[in-house]
Every structure is written in structure tokens, then in C-alpha cells.
Amino acid sequence: MSLEQVLAQVDEALPQATARLEELLRIPSISTDPAHADACVHAADWLVADLQSIGFDASKRQTPGHPMVMAHGSDTGGPHVMFYGHYDVQPVDPLDLWDRPPFEPQVEDTPKGKVIRGRGSSDDKGQLMTFVEACRAWVAVHGSLPTKVSIFFEGEEESGSPSLVPFMTDNADELTADVALICDTGLFGDATPAIVTRLRGLLGEEITITGPNKDLHSGMYGGIAMNPIRVLSKIIAGLHDETGRITVPGFYDDVAELPEDIAKQWHDLGFSNAEFLGEVGLGVAAGEQGRTGLEMIWSRPTCEVNGISGGYEGEGFKTVLPSKASAKISFRLVPGQDPHALRKSFRAHVEAQLPSDCSVSFKGHGASPASEMTTTHPAFEAARGALSDEWPNPAAYVGCGGSIPIAGYFKDILGMDAMLIGFGKDDDQIHSPNEKYDLSSFHKGIRSWVRILDAISKT
């Protein structure tokens, strides 16, 4: 079957593909907001109908939350791929920071080229539609797909995926394929596609220090009574040593050094700390001394305070010596680290630093290990070659600092490796006002999947 004809079909049908994406973007499927539950169902129905229109055996599946969409193409005999995306989107507040209504998408001309503007345009409706459009082009030209394709969309990714693991467990057979494809990540650079093979895990902890049994007047008690903000600050300040290393006992025990070949690949990507940090107003890499910027965000574990709170936080001033102070602290974990063991170690570390008359309570917020793909499945090299054919620069195996739990679930529940390939850009403003997806990401994304399906079919 001719690949070139399919790519030409993608180019020709881009206006129609864009119009379809805009139609999907107009459905306000905010999963975290119960007021938008109907919109989530609407988005699922839309996708089922669209997939049926190109020959998939597609259906909506109920869950205790928002529905899943499952679709299967006909069995062509080639390797079986399972594509994952999510049709739900982030909330849109603060609404007044949007330049246009978030659910009235439009193609805009910008100094950097055309973009599709609207909530979900990049995360993840635009990305998932790159795959659907690639399938449509194959079917339009050849009447069938080059390999066996299944599709799995969820509608709760932006609200913690409560139904995902039970659904995957209950439907393990149906969801198991030779390899998973996930489109929820980004390009490494404008001209450099990437396949994510390392994802950091996440350990979240909320700690609350209690000093006095009630809020006190800092005049009456200041000096003699221990202030829990002072205790909390000291604990937080001590979580990193002067070289940027995390001081929780045993934290690095199971952290391996990066293999030399990967280190070399990353070095060749020419990542610039100054450029990356400059875009957010910073200039100095804050992680462990002696590590590269890419190591800091991809292969080294971190500790961040995501929130801190205590005493009087309103306008003006109140001379209170508060009873409590609390912080939300998260650790990004790398392969080898056990989140449950580290939770214990962290809690013991905090307790060991408490003054004898203060107490601490802990609340866990998630504990997921890091994942590392084994890239020996032939689909990996096939996809890397296909991406390298489409883009100016060769594709790279990269890391991802964030946590994409679905990749771990495919591995742990279904025993499948996942290839994370996406076309988002750092400036897409996902989760923020004025989210966009470059029209070039959409167009070349579709072309990329056309090539990847072709390449995988030949493995």
C-alpha cells in the first residue's frame, strides 16, 4: 500500500480535519466539574460516531464516572497497537484571562504561525485527533488500516482517573495489544520529535505541624512559645542540602546513574538551561550541583513544596502566633525508587526534627513509581525511524519530568510497553488560559502517525 498517497490525502484533507477538531473542541468536557458531566458524555458519543464513520467497531462504555470509548479496527494480520488519549479537558478559570471564549475554537494567525486556539486543543483533543485523522486517511486511500488498531479514550484524565484502573482490570483482554501508543506529550523542539521512554513517579505528602493548641497573640507569647511556621520552615529548608541534594535518608539508595548511551543522546539534544529557564524568568539551574538540566528534569528525583500555609494570610497584618502550619510536598521519583518506602522515610525524617512539644500529622496524596520503557520491541525503532522521516531532525528517546500514570498501568496491568509520542509544544499553555495547538503540530502529527502505522505494519 502506498504511503505517499496517504500522506497526500492528509495534506489535501487538512481543512476538513481541522473543522472536525473544532467541532470536538466546542464540547465543554471538563471532567472535574459535575456541571459538565453531560458534555463529557457528548464528547464520548461524538468520538464513537466519528470512529464508526471510518470503519471502527466503536462503543461507549459506562463507568461510575465519565464513560470510556473503545474502538477496534479489523484484524489485518499486522502487529496490534492500542492507542490511548483522553477527551476530557481542564477547567477554564480564570476565564477573564482568555482572549476568546475557551469553547469557541478558531484558527488564528500568530507571529509563529497558525494555531488552533481553545481549551483542549493541545491537551488532549488535538493530539488524539492526530491519530484518528491518520486512520481516516489510510481508510480513505486504501479502504483499510495497514495494521490492527484499537483505540481507548478516557474522560477522567484531568480529574485523577478514578475509573481507569478498575476498567483496565475488568477489560484486560480487550485492552491488551502488542504495544501501546499514547499521544499526550510534546516535541523535544520545533524540529525534533521525541519518544518518551522514562517517566518520573510521584509521591505526594501533606504535613501539618501543630505547636500551641490554639492561635496565640504574638505579643503575649512571642519568644517563649514555639511557632509551628518556624518548625515547618526549618524542616523544609533542610530538605535540600547546600549542593541541592535531598536529605531524606535513603532517598538516593536506589537511584541509578543514566546509562552512557542515553546520556550521550541527551547531551546531543543541545538542551540549554539558560534558554529553558529564561522563558520563565529564571537563570540558574536549582537542582543538584554537577547535574545537567535534562538530568534534573528527566532522570533525577526532586522534592518540591507545592503549597504552604499557616497563620494570617489575608490583607494587612495580624500578630498571631498560629497553632498550625502546613505544607504540600511532592517528590518526583525515578526508576528504582519505591514510593511507599520513601513515604515512610520522609515521615520519620520529619518526626525526628520536631521539637518535643510539637506534633505532626501526615496525609498522603498519591504514590506512583517511575516508569521506564524497554525499547527492545521492534515497534520502538520502527516509530523512531518513521518520525525521523517526517521531521527535520531525527527522533530522540527522551525523559519526561511529569507523571503519566497510564503508561505505568499499561505495563503493570496489561504487560505492554507504551510509546509516548506527541506533538505539543512548551508554549501550548495547557492547563492555562489561551491554550493552543500549532496547526503544524496537528498536520505533521497526523502525517507522523500515518508513517508510524506503516512502519509498524512492516515489523
Add this chain to the structure above:
Amino acid sequence: MSLEQVLAQVDEALPQATARLEELLRIPSISTDPAHADACVHAADWLVADLQSIGFDASKRQTPGHPMVMAHGSDTGGPHVMFYGHYDVQPVDPLDLWDRPPFEPQVEDTPKGKVIRGRGSSDDKGQLMTFVEACRAWVAVHGSLPTKVSIFFEGEEESGSPSLVPFMTDNADELTADVALICDTGLFGDATPAIVTRLRGLLGEEITITGPNKDLHSGMYGGIAMNPIRVLSKIIAGLHDETGRITVPGFYDDVAELPEDIAKQWHDLGFSNAEFLGEVGLGVAAGEQGRTGLEMIWSRPTCEVNGISGGYEGEGFKTVLPSKASAKISFRLVPGQDPHALRKSFRAHVEAQLPSDCSVSFKGHGASPASEMTTTHPAFEAARGALSDEWPNPAAYVGCGGSIPIAGYFKDILGMDAMLIGFGKDDDQIHSPNEKYDLSSFHKGIRSWVRILDAISKT
């Protein structure tokens, strides 16, 4: 004029006096919150009308902020006293920790006796009304006051008193008397009244650290981007050394040791750290090593964090790496320390610790020096004798850890010494939920002022 008759009148009219206090407590005069500005005016009007009803020439005086109340009794020829109190109150949050609505006061029976519960019951509406009720009793019995009395109430004490100094300067003649009386402090113990002769000053600073120019995703940026909460925590953690001393350069340069006679008096008060701290659930004195508890709260300077805020503080978890983090920090100052010089030193100290790509902004919240009274005016010994007549134990000259800047202003602007006499108790929960004032404090407070006015009239 018979003192005993006036005291009997106080005892008899206590229910009416309590009802009047409850009426004043129902006015939610939170000065720091602009939404309550009308309530502040309402409280001032209420006081003007009440003072007029007992023969004072009373009026409300406009300021750029909340109004002052000024009132003058007729000139009886005796020494002229100027009584000060404040009608504004602290905010009430966290509201859910109140056992009853803060502005619906009520007399409650407790295991320790009857209390008047409500915001401002102790600080300072209950206290100021002890003096007003004492005047009312004198007028009820004798048709006039025993000495020349003026009254001065402000409505901005809990929000930094921005209008106070200009008003005192502009109205210096009208505000000058022989001695000032201030009712905003407490008993030393249930049976031991006190006259405060040392007050700590206050320097308030709000600092905001900015790292990245927007909130970041802690997965994408965690590790490489500096987190402003980490910077802020380190600065706060470093404000005290391991011996409890404050590390701001020059902080102790002008701090004198306590004179031996005062140290002896304080020692004789038999203050117990364990008992004082035990009441608020603590057990270890947190101040400078080698200092007594009374030194820590009365004669040594302190540094407290009154509030801290940054990142995501709501329910659940959000993996944000925030752009900003801020803290409200206050220093209690002792005689000799210059708040303006220390503000500069503090700011320089913070700036010196900033990573090169983070910035800090400061907002000052008040800067008042400590005060120390000279007790040679005969009114001091007259008041000490009168208090000793009313209470089981003799009255003591003590220190006060809080800042009552008005005492310093009376001295510096008007050349008057001030006697700080009050009837609050340590467990009044001022500035906290469930504030109360013992009915016995209110009752014996009124009786104390009746005696003090009598004693001063005879000097």
C-alpha cells in the same frame, strides 16, 4: 464624696452594664477589613451617644481612616486624666472554630466562672467599658466625676493605627492631660493586678519572594527551577540560630540587660514556664537559651512569623511550582532598638540570601519602638494603692510582651506618662476564636477604676 456608695452602685448596676457591653459587642467593627468600615463608624457613634448620656462633651472626629471618639468631663479641679481605649476588633477567621457567632455575644457559665463571649469582649471593648461604667457609677451617685476626665477612643488599633499619630499631633493640646490611663492589658494572675511599665515595640514586615514569572508544572520544571517556597523557608529557618537568638545583623546592639531591681521584682512573681506554656499545650520555652520566661516575653526582642502563604493551599493536591511565596514577619522590640534601622537591616539580610534569579518585595506593616514608663508621677503610686485595695494581692509593676504603641505616643508626642492597667486574662483568647472576658474582670475592673479615680483625685 463616698467611695463605698459608688462601689455599691457598680455592684447593683452590673446587669445593665453587661447588657450595654453586649450591645457594643454586636457591632462588627473589624478595622482591617474595608467591608466593615460602616461598622466602625457605627461603634464610634454608639460610644459618643453613650458618653453624652453620662454628661461627657463627646464627639466623633473624622480621620482618613476610621473615626476617633473624643470626650471631656467637666473640670472638677483635680488632676486631669486622659483615658485611652480602642473600639475596633480583630478579624474573626477561622470562623468555623468559633462555638458561637463572634458578634452575637452572650454571658456563659464556665467551670471557671461566668464569661462574656464574643469578638472584642476582652480586646478592647470589654476593657474600655470598665472605665466608662466606672464614670457612669460616679455620675449616678454623685452627679459628677471626682477628678477631671477625658476619654480618647480610636478605631484602628488592630490595623496599625495609621491615623493615630497625625491625629495626636494635630490635637496635641486637647489630648494633653496630667497622666494617661490605658486599659488594654491584663492581670498578672487571677488575684494580682498589674501596672505595665515596659512595653515591647513592633516592627512588621511582609515579604514576597518571586521565582519563576508564572506558576509552573512541577513535573516539567521540578528540580531545575528554583521554588520560591524553598527560598522563603530557608530565610525563615535562618532567622533564629541554634541558641534561639535572632540572626539579623545588629539586632541586639542596643538591647540593654534588665536593671537588677526589676529582675528581682520579676523573679518574686514566681512565674512558671511550665505552667504558662502548659495552658497552651506546650512545654519547652522556645526563646533564647539562658533567659527566664518573663525575660522572653517582657524584656527580650523576638521574631515571629505571623503568616505564610504560597502555591496551592486548597483541598487535595496540585503539582504546581509556584511563582511567589510570602510571609508576614514581626519583631517585638525592646527599649533601645530603633525599628527603622532594624527594618533596613532585616531587608538587607533577606536580600543577601536571595538566589540571583529570585527577587523580593517588602511591605512594611508598622514600626513602633518599645516604651518604658517613669513611675515617679504620684498617680502611679495612687493607682497601685487603689488596685491593691480592690484585689486579693498587691499590684505589681510588670512588663508587657505586646506592643501598645499609644503609650509611646503619649510620651513622645504629648510628654505624658501612661499607666497601663487592665483586667484581661491569659486565657481570654484575644485575636483567636472564642474570645471571652471574665465577668469578674469586667466587674472588678469597673470597681478598680472607681477606686483609681478616687485615689488620683486626692493626689
